[in-house]
Every structure is written in C-alpha cells, then in structure tokens.
Amino acid sequence: MVRYGMTPMQAIQSATLVAAELLEASGDIGVIERGRYADIISVRDNPLEDVTRLEHVGFVMKGGKVIKKD
Numbered sequence: 001m002v003r004y005g006m007t008p009m010q011a012i013q014s015a016t017l018v019a020a021e022l023l024e025a026s027g028d029i030g031v032i033e034r035g036r037y038a039d040i041i042s043v044r045d046n047p048l049e050d051v052t053r054l055e056h057v058g059f060v061m062k063g064g065k066v067i068k069k070d
Helices: 008-015 017-022 051-055
Strands: 039-043 057-062 065-069
Touching: 008 017, 008 051, 039 051
Parallel strands: none
Antiparallel strands: 039 057, 057 065
C-alpha cells in the first residue's frame, strides 16, 4: 500500500482500524483498549519511518497470551 502512495500510518490503519470499521466490528477489534480483542505485535524499529519493519516481528500477544517472543 505504501508503494502505491499511502503513508505508513495510512497503511497500518487500513489493515486495522479501517478494516474493523468495514467489517462493522469496530466495537470489538481494530484498537487496543481494555475489554476489546487485541492481538499485539512489537517490532524493533519505528514502522512509521520504514513500514517494512513490520515484516520482522519480535513479539506477538494474542488474547492476552504471549505466543511468540524472540
């Protein structure tokens, strides 16, 4: 998406927040907030500076449980 003109922030939001809105599920997914479903990842560097950093995930939490940790 960035390659075709979106900013990194726009690309990330389209895959999370905007996707949740299109699925009419923004009450449950698409944001990190208490009481909502949250799958969280961490990356070493800032993906807003280089979105390809999201290709190298170091930590994944799904449903409150760590499922990957480097």
